[in-house]
Amino acid sequence: MKPKTADKIATTLIVFFALLIVAILIGLLGYILVRGLNHISWDFLTSAPQKIRAGGGVGPQLFNSLYLLVLTLLITIPLGLGAGIFMAEYARPGKLTNFIRLIVEVLSSFPSIIVGLFGLLLIVNYFDLGFSLLSGAIALTFFNLPLMVRITEQAFRTVPKAQKEAGFALGLSKWKIVTSVLLPVALPTIITGTILSAGRVFGEAAALMFTAGMSSPRLNFSDWNPLHTSSPLNPFRPAETLAVHIWKINSEGLAPDAIQIAAGASAVLVIMVLLFNLLARYFGRFIYRKLTASKRIN
């Protein structure tokens, strides 16, 4: 074969496969949205699911997913910031740093089902927290923490070194520099990364089946005392999330409209993830503009 012909064929194939991937995404999103959107209504988003009859909604599941996300971020962010700042600003090259780096890498490579199993063993059984929102949030923390550490570390590394030096020259303590000079500069990147990771947490199911559980007790949405058993805010109650719900009705759904509910719930899940993506993108650009071209920061 002439080199020119080979070049043409190869280029065509590359372009074809690349466009195929685009087509796959469009097909996927299109399918999910077309099948799911016409099932989504206010009622679907707010009402409780039905076991056997048709017409169930995903209200509690949607709430659980959001609440669990908030709980997870509340635990993950401070921990991830601490470890990430250590890696970026304090860790000196050496065995300990390499070891921590390896740990972060291994933890982030663990399959989420392993994280879920570990949560079942340690949190649910050993610490006796049972199937609960808190157990789920802790499991998701294990799952999200390595990412958070990496996001923080990378964000701090992008801060110009001169900022740190300027702080030193003023006689500030290193911790003060880190928290008051570097952190504000790194924050936009950290927030963007956190929003993206929130999308991942929101869609996670395998780590939750054995920690947050697969059932949702009857919730009383007018009782907001976190200590009451039927309060939606009670962190010690079991909570099936949207993602887990999709899995459950696909494998053991009994309601006649199970497929429609799965489709609707999938669409809700995907829309939420899209929203997280858009938000992260928009926010990143917004802050970037604010910091560079910009007028007021303070």
Next chain:
Amino acid sequence: MGTAAAVRESFQTENLSIFYGTYEAVKGISLPFAQKTVTALIGPSGCGKSTFLRSLNRMNDDISGSTTKGSIWIDGVDINAQGTDVIKLRQKIGMVWQKPNPFYKSIYENIAFGPKYHGVKGKAALDEIVESSLRRAALWDEVKDRLKDSALALSGGQQQRLCIARALSVNPQILLLDEPASALDPVSTGKVEELIKELKEDLRIVIVTHNMQQAARISDYTAYFYLGSLVEYDKTEKVFSNPENQMTQEYIMGRFG
């Protein structure tokens, strides 16, 4: 070499050596810095003058693998000794770099940040420090109406003067300048040079510069560095009109470097 330390100044180095690993970047330098003077450190790139400057407020501490030997005396205390409270020390020694590096904060916050940390309380006191620092850095008139704006919105020359004002805000006794004007346009450079001449009335200034005319214009003493060693140190007029060392003369004439 080394003889300059004969005059005991309240701020001087004694046999100061700096190593990166085993490489000796600065070789046993003794230099005095007199009250109310500007000392210029000149020499070709890589001669160790910036490293030397950075060691004066122990900025090299943060670079892993660098070690410093010898002494840096300030008011009878060797700040290079073990156990020195480096953070406190740096409050006495301000520093300004080649590229302006204002904090990503408002103009006001850039100045008020240091004093606030060191215990100045109350809006009135801070306002006063901000104004006086900005005035001393000859920036007040240009920014007084937009103190709440981001410091990053200022021009390069303004940013550099802001950095000088920031350094002044904590009342240092010594000001270290690492090529403070090399990234600026001629007009801003002129302003910064003017400023240095005024500031030396209150504090001593050590400046690293590549610009011979600048060294001649603003400094009282000049030290010529070459390959980590101090080749010549004297009054600036002397170094520029009648240097003792052949190498110094060639460098000043622009033959190399």
Next chain:
Amino acid sequence: MRGKTNTKKIEKHHIEDMVGRIYMSLCVLLLIVIIVSMVYFVASKGIANFISGEVKLTDFLFGTKWAPEADTPSYGALPFISGSFLVTLLAALIASPLSICAALFMTEIVPGWGKKLLQPVIELLSGIPSVVYGFVGLSVIVPFLRDTFPGQGIGVAAGALVLSVMILPTITSVAADALASLPQNLKESSFALGATRWQTISRVILPTTMPAIMTGVVLGMARAFGEALAVQMVIGNAPFVPRSLFESASTLTSVITLSMGNTTMGSTINNALWSMALVLMLMTFVFVLLVRMLERRNKI
């Protein structure tokens, strides 16, 4: 310590630095504790059956019969181990060429808008939750396979197809990074010799970036091997060593997902599931090790 200590009280900045250090150390310590206890707990549960002698290690690893509820129960995990490896390898085989093409498209063919087009596509694909992949697999791929091939549609083929889409983003982004970091003069000298683009790609670009691209493939395989729900939903979950791509089969993750909740802690079958979790964990180590080796080769 001399000269400076005229006051006994500790300076504010020292306290701050200490508080900061303690806080960070606690965070890092927690990270270490998490991973160590994770390995310890899963490992101790995972080897329980072998230590007590309930199940022999070789019977577990190579036994083809999974019948924990039979009168003479057998705990052969080969069906699941082979299923996991099979779907993972197939997924990598499908996804790798596609991903490399996508990466070439972004960096070599149309560097400008190619990247603008594919970057968000890749990001979105990686953002879609795995249960949604499972749902689409179940409602699109499985019926398609059922109509086109013999069998029920569920099976290794369906699992591999779903997984291949899921690992596309991983491989593509790593490969694209590798291609983008290639020195410009390498390509130019090849073009200068009169080579066509494809000759340059196949003889210069791909061989040079192969270790980096392989890193992406291994990372993708790691994700595929550990993925649970999406595979479980489409593979059929029959505990047999797969003989055909279109017959119901199982993976380690799918059997754990299905059975862990229905067995009592400490029972032999439950511990056998933990042994499978241990296999998953060990494979994670292998993948991390592979990635590290490839990265080291890539540096030289």
